[in-house]
Amino acid sequence: MDIVELSRLQFAYTAMIHFLFVPLTLGLSFILAIMESVYVMTGRQIYRDMTRFWGKLFGINFALGVTTGLAMEFQFGTNWSYYSHYVGDIFGAPLAIEALMAFFLESTLVGLFFFGWDRMSRVKHLAVTWLMALATNLSALWILVANGWMQYPIGSEFNIETMRMELTSFAEVLLNPVAQVKFVHTVSAGYVTGAVFVLAISSWYLLKGRDLAFARRSFAIASAFGLAAALSVIVLGDESGYALGDVQKVKLAAIEAEWETHPAPAAFTLFGFPNQETRSTDYAVRIPAIMGLIATRSTDQQVDGFDRILEHNLQRIIRGQEAYQLMTRIRAGEGDEQVRARFEALRDDLGYGLLLSVYAEDVANASDAEIAAALDASIPRVWPLFWTFRIMVACGFLMLVIFAFAFWHSARRTPDKPRWLLRLALFSLPLPWIASEAGWFVAEYGRQPWAIGEILPTSLAVSSLTAGEVLGTLAAIVVLYSIFLIIEVWLMVRFARKGPSSLHTGRYDLETGKLKEA
């Protein structure tokens, strides 16, 4: 493997492991705030115990979130140094603001959440918990503003003097529609994760018949919070589809394997086997009209298929080829006014020129084969996107159904929930993580070949390193993360099995002698 593939693998691995912890932090922090609010309002001790017990599990998860988050911040510089130079002027700002505005607050309050129970009044501690939850979500906002800009880079332009992208409108970057829909979709997915986590573990207690009062209340809060979150994640995911149709036609075409542009409204391909070589989908099962409705919210607008996209990309590669030549001339000091004016006209296609430079030694005299290679590379591989997208959606709907049943039984105050439901809830534990990882895969793999959409190709964005160096650190990270993950899961399971008895209050089943250690 070459440096580009290894760097991508390292980024994908660290980001995906990081995102095992983030959604649980996002969701659980609000569930803690809800539980503690009930405690402060009713004064009933059991809700304080719930906050503290689920807080313990929150802490175990949070530590690894912080650890793996550090790697995320370091590796833009260590492994993507040309990226950092080329877009740091825009991309760096939301990251720095995230630290200053959100992560500072979150981290300071996490300390007070755990250590401050006996040091401040109930209401003050509750305020700490709520602010911690809000800060966590604010953190996600800034990260998704940064990521949204990678997907859909607005509010910026190329500066030929400094040879990088520079900020023109911070408001546009902040209010980027892609960033906004991604933010709400991602945090709701986090809420679902937190809710499934509490629901699954509570169901296990109920199945075992232990700590019933504690488990029932946790189950009720998780099912209500989870139902609302699952509904919003799906509605907002659909909104995200609409935004894609607007600004990221390639990704939309890929997740729908839309090889050809069909007359409006386009059909939705439910299942099939996308074939990149023949540019068609084998054994496709299609539902008429749905796709057009999702992507355009209309019955008469077309959704672009790859036939059109590739045609369009070819034009841009050819214009990009000229832009690249002009850029080299201007940078070498040969640009008169005419050359500069021509470059200005073609500046937006420079990214495609850079893409061509990956495949052609001499961009100015690129052969037809080299242009064809760049054109092929201008769209991502379709089948992985097609399938992961469907996995994500299937998990989402499955969780919605589970939450609907759980909420129904909670709302009716059924004292003994049906065992099939409890089992279903317990075994649904991995679903939110599968859905989140699949979702991020679609977002990031679907952006390829670009690090920054249509501006900077991923293969140019890497650092000045050798493949061996990256392989070495990748191996070290895999070993370290595996060890951390084993320890984390082991601790989680251990404390989940102990349940509220781990608080040593003397009130719960393992301590009162009602039950032996499970």
Place this chain on the structure above:
Amino acid sequence: MDYEALRFIWWVLIGVLLIGFVVTDGFDMGVAALLKVLGRNDEQRRVMINAVGPHWDGNQVWLITAAGALFAAWPVVYAAAFNGFYFAMMLALFALFLRPLGFEYRAKIDSDRWRGRWDWALTAGSAVPALIFGVAFGNLLQGVPFHFDELHRLDYTGSFWALLNPFALLAGLLSLAMIVNHGATYLQLKTDGELLKRSERLAGWLALVCAVLFVLAGIWLALGIDGYRVIDGIDTNAANRTMDKTVEIVSGAWFDKYRSWPVLWLMPLSGIVAFIVCALASRARMHATAFISSALGMAMVIVTVGVSMFPFLMPSSSVPNHSLTMWDATASEATLMIMFVVACIFVPIVLGYTAWGYFVMRGRLTEQHIRENTHNLY
């Protein structure tokens, strides 16, 4: 405000963030690095860990903010430094991985083997980055081998082993000593009994070691290390033209500023004095004075490095003209302006709630407190 002023402000602000990092995160790294040295049993080590328990996480955000601000304000410096010091940065990162886990997981299991391993993890996780950050600055002072191509792509031609040269190791040692000393002065504020005595005794001589290492590094810099000087080609108010200036390597150039403005000597001198005061205050059991003077000493070391190198941030030893300076390696004017406004609003807010956090958790920790709250503490 013009571009030049913003560039200068950001040079100051990055310095402020670095100082914020060493003053806050510095003491929890120092305390963790001292676990095995000052803590003789599990209870004492738990006192030490819980003294920083509520704060280490917030403190660490100073590092994260400093790196984020570096990315936003000096993108190419962030790129060149993190890429250039690849293995050193990765090593620091791997060490830093161990801290959140050590703090959070250590007390979860009541077993000597489990806790003993996390003690080592916390020690290494704190001492190794402290050493590496010092080594990095030691290398910046000597210049590092890199240059850019026509597309402004970085080509770093050095190696990891070249970073470990004697002067850089001395700088690393100074950094480690300062951090550890700072941890000892923090323990003077937060502990009692035996631990308090030991931390007073330690800072009583370690602060002097800091002063000596700092002076040694200064002498070495004056006699054995060439500085860099910009001859011409920098327009402080124009877009970055990083590769178009003329820089020469001159013996003693790092002392140019002190020759022009002798008043600047006050910076390194006050650093040395601060360390001496720290040692004396620790012996005299003036705990607050010891902590503040330790913080001041570290701040002055950073200021001295910044002033000596001004306007350089990362000189290139192989192609000096490609050196990165605070005039031609910055973000655009728009980004610097927005980040400046954000910093003006949020730095005071951060300082406010951080101070409140310390106020809520005020007071000394005792071994008895650990015994009484054994299930709720780290």
